[in-house]
Amino acid sequence: MTTSLPQSPPSREEFAERLLKGSVKRSYEPVVDIDWDAPIDPDKFFLPPQMVTLYGTPEWEALSRSQQIDLSRQELVNVLSAGIWFENILNQALLRDLMHRNPTAKTTHYALTELGDETRHMIMFGKTIERVGGTPVRPKLFRRMIINSLPLVFRGPLLWGAALVGEELFDALQRQTLEDPDLQPIVQRLMRIHVTEEARHIQFARDGLRKTVPVMPWYRKMLLANVHGAGGPFYRMLFTLPIQYSRVGLDGKRMRRVARSNPHFRDKCVSAFAPLAEFFEDIGLMGRFGRWMWRRAGFL
Template identity: 40%
Template sequence: MTSPTRTELLRDSLGLLKDREETALRLLDSSARHSFDPDKELDWEAPFAPDKWFWPPELVSLYDTPLWRRMSEEQRMDLARHEAASLASLGIWFELILIQLLARHIYDKSLTSNHTRYALTEIADECRHSMMFARLINRAEVPSYPVSRLNHNLARVLKTVSTTPGSFACTLLGEEILDWMQRLTFPDERVQPLVRGVTRIHVIEEARHVRYAREELRRQMATAPRWEKQLTIISAGEAARVFSVAFVNPQVYTDVGLDRRQALAQVRASGHRREIMQTGARRLTDFLDDIGLMQGVGRTLWRSSGLLA
């Protein structure tokens, strides 16, 4: 097989640039039509309903475990409230990482391109989302739940050394599983109206972010050198392992009066929880498999995370 000529490489590069600009223009148009100001859109002063959940019970980590069956309904609902705060805290952590990765991605791009304009638009979206999640935590009168110091510092390393495709792969990991859960949450009438409103806004705006990341990751993987593809395979798998551990802060169990060690053991042994996490990740893992990111040690890491059967 002969190597591509300079003319062929230039033509392919121009084709990718045109495709990237067209995608960004469509997303900018969507942003103009479907963006929200959570401070004005949501009723933050309405009292919470005492008989409604802060998270669908089936999505609570201990659901259908022996411990869950022994808990009172009040304690189950309290755990759901704390887990909602834990997930909101995780969302803020991911969005702060994403903001920095996006800023790094466009640092060397054309300042006036549609692609750069959309990245800046997404950064603005993520700033609003982070403030919205923080306000929800405060309004629910529960603690924030930061990730462990180890995972906090692992993310610091990721932000420094991640390749461009690695950055977009990790972005999708942080967005798609939470997005799947939130799509189940916002239409669920058992859930508090404020939580439903927060998840609805996030789902609508994150749909654009996911498309931007997916299409850019596909482009990057089509042109990345072999070493970069291999590094991305490993880094995405390791990110999946970290994500699965950080998904719910174990402090939530202590804060609702449960034995943390017993709760963690039952979550790990729960077939229901494993199915929930794998179902939430399936659309992402199918996509990553399609573009060649689920090979070798990367697939092994994904399996060890519990997000892949």
């Protein structure tokens, strides 16, 4: 009787090659893969009602259905706008990192493939904002200055950690809403494309951390295990920006307070962060300060 030896995990190059083959088989061109001329249904939501930050509150129940739909539209525009700025950061960081990489390596080729995906996603998000009649939410000047500085420090494990914080929460939320019958068809299609391609990006980033964390100096590991906690207050701020409420005629600052104290919204935040929190725990990257920041922001 022969026993098969356990297979060793694929190398970084082998993993990248696998993702490259997957990209060839399942990639999208949103300009042609989304029907941009399809009518917008006035009775369908742009985000499922249960994903809207005020859902379940008396303030939500006081809104008419058309107002609820409009609020879902403004919250979608806010999230897509943030997605554009984040993809911008990631693309800049990838290009800067590639200056120091072997241009013949499969990992380099996959990073370039991911960069192409993200560029198409930025176009897809921008066209969707335009199609639904929204106005992009732009960060203030000082925030744009911070955003432009981040690619200077995002390299190696820090880049993969930032990519996961920026992608996994949105991915988890999108997976919960893909089949919602109340959702606009154009939004369903956008989410399907984004989830499919982001799944490969998330695998690439996770594999990068799995392979680098065990050989990382203790001080870098400690830094990385805690710095990602900044994602908690960032997302709390992002998801409850007053402008998305004021655009539908509500008191923006008051609705922000209502949303942040909304138990239903907090439950959604916890469920969205759960897969990433488990991954950080598994690889030893959930530091005490990082955990405290996520918990204080309502994600744990």
